[in-house]
Amino acid sequence: MDEIRIVHTGDTHLGYRQYHSDVRRKDFLNAFSTVIDDAIDMGVDAVVHSGDLFDSRNPTLDDILDAMGLFSKLQKAGIPLLAIVGNHESKQSTQWLDLYSSLGLVIRLGNEAYRLGEVALYGIDSVPKTKIPLFDFTVFEDKATDAKYNLLVMHQLVKPFAFGDWDIKEVIDSIPFDLHAVLLGDNHKYDITKVSDTWVTYSGSTERNSTSEREPRSYNIVAVGENGIEISKRIIPTREFVFIPVTLTGGPDNHEDIFSTIMEYDISEKVVFVELFGDVKAKLDFSEIERFILSRGALVPGIKDLRTGVDTLADPSLKVSFSDPDDVVKEEIKKMNLSSGGLLLDDIIRDPLIVKTRVGDEAELKLGQLLEKIDFSQPIPVNIPVISMVADEETETLVSDKGNVVDIKVKDEDTSTEYMTNTVLQNIVSESKDVYVTEKSIGVVPAESPVDTDVTDNSTKGEDVDTSDEVEKNKKKSVGEGKKEHEPVKPRQYNLGDYL
Ligand SMILES: [Mn+2]
Numbered sequence: 001m002d003e004i005r006i007v008h009t010g011d012t013h014l015g016y017r018q019y020h021s022d023v024r025r026k027d028f029l030n031a032f033s034t035v036i037d038d039a040i041d042m043g044v045d046a047v048v049h050s051g052d053l054f055d056s057r058n059p060t061l062d063d064i065l066d067a068m069g070l071f072s073k074l075q076k077a078g079i080p081l082l083a084i085v086g087n088h089e090s091k092q093s094t095q096w097l098d099l100y101s102s103l104g105l106v107i108r109l110g111n112e113a114y115r116l117g118e119v120a121l122y123g124i125d126s127v128p129k130t131k132i133p134l135f136d137f138t139v140f141e142d143k144a145t146d147a148k149y150n151l152l153v154m155h156q157l158v159k160p161f162a163f164g165d166w167d168i169k170e171v172i173d174s175i176p177f178d179l180h181a182v183l184l185g186d187n188h189k190y191d192i193t194k195v196s197d198t199w200v201t202y203s204g205s206t207e208r209n210s211t212s213e214r215e216p217r218s219y220n221i222v223a224v225g226e227n228g229i230e231i232s233k234r235i236i237p238t239r240e241f242v243f244i245p246v247t248l249t250g251g252p253d254n255h256e257d258i259f260s261t262i263m264e265y266d267i268s269e270k271v272v273f274v275e276l277f278g279d280v281k282a283k284l285d286f287s288e289i290e291r292f293i294l295s296r297g298a299l300v301p302g303i304k305d306l307r308t309g310v311d312t313l314a315d316p317s318l319k320v321s322f323s324d325p326d327d328v329v330k331e332e333i334k335k336m337n338l339s340s341g342g343l344l345l346d347d348i349i350r351d352p353l354i355v356k357t358r359v360g361d362e363a364e365l366k367l368g369q370l371l372e373k374i375d376f377s378q379p380i381p382v383n384i385p386v387i388s389m390v391a392d393e394e395t396e397t398l399v400s401d402k403g404n405v406v407d408i409k410v411k412d413e414d415t416s417t418e419y420m421t422n423t424v425l426q427n428i429v430s431e432s433k434d435v436y437v438t439e440k441s442i443g444v445v446p447a448e449s450p451v452d453t454d455v456t457d458n459s460t461k462g463e464d465v466d467t468s469d470e471v472e473k474n475k476k477k478s479v480g481e482g483k484k485e486h487e488p489v490k491p492r493q494y495n496l497g498d499y500l
Pocket residue numbers: 011013051052086088186187188357
């Protein structure tokens with residue numbers, strides 16, 4: 001048979017403005033572009049993309065056009081791009097890949113074989129962790145072809161690799177025909193092994209999505225020929241990350257020690273992290289250190305305070321620093337009166353120990369545990385401090401004749417922040433003649449806040465939690481109800497957010 005050569009890449013995360021840097025966003029595009037150029041130079045038979053094309057399910061128009069530009073290059077070179085959907089760009093039904101597919105730029109892999117000579121390729125889009133046990137392998141029944149080799153593309157964390165949710169052996173054994181290789185995305189770390197004579201490999205991400213991705217980035221070249229399958233790794237040149245360890249000794253001038261250590265490194269145009277160890281009592285001005293790193297020509301300055309016990313020190317001058325906006329965020333979050341579910345999600349998203357690809361699973365797990373503790377037969381728990389009501393012309397009260405839904409705009413006197421509350425009155429209230437507001441105000445949303453962490457049952461669907469669409473809908477709903485002031489309003493359904 002003629003040799004078939006395939007470039008296997010994935011986790012390109014186009015549109016990721018890492019460290020809020022537009023240059024980093026460009027880096028992610030450049031890395032993928034390098035892979036595409038290599039594929040064209042090598043004249044391979046296909047490029048396989050194993051998911052997470054975009055960093056977000058809502059990429060910008062620039063991201064969409066950037067991707068289209070790369071895909072057009074491949075198309076002009078006559079190289080098909082075969083792809084599956086990852087967890088990051090996954091939409092409810094129609095996918096971004098469908099847009100490119102309708103333009104003839106991408107072929108979505110699924111349970112129908114895509115043939116390249118003696119090679120048949122199949123794909124399984126990213127499956128949320130909770131749906132893995134329910135996966136229906138019968139969709140692959142009668143889908144075998146006379147191809148000599150079968151390749152499956154997936155976007156999943158699999159065993160026997162670390163953090164695996166799905167045992168790849170189960171997949172190999174359950175597909176009703178022989179698989180010769182499984183080409184994977186999701187784990188950003190290159191890896192390869194053989195499971196029951198089947199190659200199983202991660203190409204790795206094309207750019208560093210976090211400081212934990214220290215190894216050089218890479219893609220795979222899969223060569224399928226008379227002698228079987230050979231998989232080799234190619235390194236992608238990407239922007240350098242420099243880690244500068246500094247052990248503070250308690251000497252008179254900590255900053256000078258740090259600066260002189262930084263001077264020993266070439267950090268020009270690089271992403272630079274100073275890692276602090278040693279004397280926990282050393283007083284430091286992080287913003288000054290960051291300014292110094294930038295003055296030496298670095299692209300991104302960062303400080304990792306790895307001194308043990310630094311968090312437990314009482315000295316506030318150590319805790320508060322300009323360079324640590326997390327502290328400011330914490331303060332602001334306190335003021336937002338988030339529900340316990342909202343706080344939990346916030347914690348997970350900000351936890352530096354939870355890698356981005358795990359956020360969805362972690363949220364699902366922790367919210368699940370929270371849900372198990374809640375007795376839904378009980379009235380909604382009060383977990384929001386009562387905000388004093390201001391009865392002036394700015395206060396709008398909308399009550400139906402039946403009177404069990406009230407939307408009230410209230411003002412927090414301390415902060416003069418306006419809130420819209422969806423206040424559910426208990427039945428006893430609606431049955432009495434006097435309509436009054438109970439203290440069971442729930443789901444308090446700052447009226448002008450662009451960010452919302454109100455948890456609805458939809459947001460527990462797993463993977464990346466993105467409730468922004470939901471928020472918009474809720475806001476519109478509130479406005480809509482406002483217009484029909486005197487029409488009866490339907491009783492508000494409790495949702496999970498009310499309980500969390
Ligand atoms: Mn990814």
